Amino acid sequence: MPDVFISKKPKKKSSAPTVAEPKVSLKTNGPESIVPPDPSHPDHLEDLKGHTHNPFAAFSFYPHGVSFSEQEPDEKVILLVRRHPITNIPWILLVIVMAFAPLVLSSFPLLDFLPFRFQEVAILGWYLLDLVIFIQGFLTWFFTVNIITTKRVVDVDFENLIYRKITDAEITHIEDATVQMGSVIRTLFDYGDLIIQTAAEIPEVTFDAVPHPDRIGRILSELRMKVE
Amino acid sequence: METIPLIGTSIWIIVKIFFLIALVIYLIFALVVIKQVNIMTDTLDLSFEIPVKVLAYLHFLFALGVLVIAFLIL
Numbered sequence: 209m210p211d212v213f214i215s216k217k218p219k220k221k222s223s224a225p226t227v228a229e230p231k232v233s234l235k236t237n238g239p240e241s242i243v244p245p246d247p248s249h250p251d252h253l254e255d256l257k258g259h260t261h262n263p264f265a266a267f268s269f270y271p272h273g274v275s276f277s278e279q280e281p282d283e284k285v286i287l288l289v290r291r292h293p294i295t296n297i298p299w300i301l302l303v304i305v306m307a308f309a310p311l312v313l314s315s316f317p318l319l320d321f322l323p324f325r326f327q328e329v330a331i332l333g334w335y336l337l338d339l340v341i342f343i344q345g346f347l348t349w350f351f352t353v354n355i356i357t358t359k360r361v362v363d364v365d366f367e368n369l370i371y372r373k374i375t376d377a378e379i380t381h382i383e384d385a386t387v388q389m390g391s392v393i394r395t396l397f398d399y400g401d402l403i404i405q406t407a408a409e410i411p412e413v414t415f416d417a418v419p420h421p422d423r424i425g426r427i428l429s430e431l432r433m434k435v436e
Numbered sequence: 437m438e439t440i441p442l443i444g445t446s447i448w449i450i451v452k453i454f455f456l457i458a459l460v461i462y463l464i465f466a467l468v469v470i471k472q473v474n475i476m477t478d479t480l481d482l483s484f485e486i487p488v489k490v491l492a493y494l495h496f497l498f499a500l501g502v503l504v505i506a507f508l509i510l
Binding site: 263264272273274275276277288322323325326328329332333336339340343346347350351353364366369370372374 | 448451452455458459462465468469472473475476478479480481482483484488491492495498499502505506509510
């Protein structure tokens with residue numbers, strides 16, 4: 209199932225593939241090929257399934273304008289994934305319910321024991337709490353990303369507004385990748401966990417609730433074969 | 437106005453102080469959010485830095501506004 213935030217680019221009709229040119233081998237190797245496209249031909253990127261310019265995309269193949277501080281000059285970002293947007297529904301519903309709660313509860317005398325000016329500040333404090341739940345939910349989702357580059361796998365965990373953790377493992381250290389999809393919702397929306405076993409200091413890198421975990425596994429597998 | 441017999445102070449003064457302390461702590465938290473967002477945008481370039489930073493600053497301004505209002509009207 210397509211990601212709800214990614215609008216599919218219309219597929220351009222390509223001319224007959226020319227095997228001799230490496231840049232065209234991108235098409236001959238299939239839409240998920242990890243062969244780096246020729247940067248001078250951005251049309252090749254547009255043809256890739258999963259390539260998008262949407263900064264909110266949960267699955268972005270060869271993402272546009274994405275980099276990280278420890279990226280090496282010759283290192284290219286192949287894939288950027290984050291949790292499936294459907295996982296945001298609980299906090300979005302909470303924010304909506306909290307936004308309307310003062311209006312709905314105005315007919316109930318919950319704050320009547322307070323003077324009117326205190327009630328006003330209490331309601332403002334309530335909306336402040338609502339705003340922070342929104343910011344926490346959005347930023348946690350937006351900044352918790354998994355990146356696959358030509359050299360390594362990077363796992364950025366923005367756990368909450370105070371705590372964050374960044375781990376990475378080189379592609380050559382990856383030993384195994386396991387896909388876990390264990391519920392009706394996950395199967396329906398095609399998202400799940402990808403657990404990557406490594407021989408590095410950090411034994412496991414987990415991509416939580418990412419869209420199309422099978423495709424990510426295939427991309428990773430192809431990349432490993434290419435690096436080896 | 438209700439007063440606390442032992443200290444002879446209005447209960448609402450005490451409540452006001454608690455409100456203000458809570459809001460000052462919240463303001464510090466809002467500053468931490470700005471700092472954290474700045475660190476994250478420096479670490480990761482996701483082509484959406486400015487709106488995220490604006491969101492963090494708006495959150496801080498809202499927290500500051502509520503603190504000022506609480507200080508003035510309570």
